[in-house]
Amino acid sequence: MTPPADRASHSPRRRSVFTSRLTRTGPDGPARVLDDVRDAILRGDEPPGTVIPIDAVARFFGVSTIPVREALKVLSGEGLVEHTPHVGYSVAKLTYPEFRELYDVRQALESSALRAAVRHATEDDVALVSSVHAEMDAALAAQDERAYHLASRRFHLLLIEPSGMQRLVHMYAAAWNMTEPARPMARVPAAGRATFVHDHAAMLAAYVARDADLVVARSDAHYDHLREGIATFADDPDVFRVPSSDI
CATH class of the missing domain: 1.20.120.530 (GntR ligand-binding domain-like)
Known part of the structure; x- marks a missing residue:
């Protein structure tokens, strides 16, 4: 039986792809975590429901998890990211x-x-x-x-x-x-x-x-x-x- 869409959106396959398509626009300066994560989402490369692995994103930018969590909270306020208790953050998936x-x-x-x-x-x-x-x-x-x-x-x-x-x-x-x-x-x-x-x-x-x-x-x-x-x-x-x- 095909799993419900919300469960499928948190599959391991999607967990592994988010950071592979991130681009760091300021490699020689401070990491622009908020802008670069927003851009990755707006490019549409990550489909709705894609889980955003905080630790992996932090490693990509060379920062602690704190600025990543702060960026995801801002993006949640913009309607681009949603938070599911006990699961984490993911690209927002609308009805x-x-x-x-x-x-x-x-x-x-x-x-x-x-x-x-x-x-x-x-x-x-x-x-x-x-x-x-x-x-x-x-x-x-x-x-x-x-x-x-x-x-x-x-x-x-x-x-x-x-x-x-x-x-x-x-x-x-x-x-x-x-x-x-x-x-x-x-x-x-x-x-x-x-x-x-x-x-x-x-x-x-x-x-x-x-x-x-x-x-x-x-x-x-x-x-x-x-x-x-x-x-x-x-x-x-x-x-x-x-x-x-x-x-």
């Missing part, structure tokens, strides 16, 4: 309803900021968004999924940054971060990803035209398509935690 809710949060925040962003964006802002969109096209042509995903995230953030709503932008980025470990766009079928590409082009065209109503409409349509995309893997136990009421 599908929780995951979908984060897309609803992102849509609400993006819609709130876009009108002000269109109104306040300078020509330099528009040029920067356009250049990042070109990077997305180049990554797509090169079939570089990771580069495309990173450029897509930057594209969305650049669209709303001219709004001047810094707290909102911070919340938006935090909501996006919580979905990153699942690498959702890599799981969406090719047809769905093609729709996202069209959405981005339509959003950019409306942004360049300074048509706030159309930008918001295009953004809302994009989130409808995103929700359709993530619904295609809603029952994948490697991605989502089974709600306790379903066990």
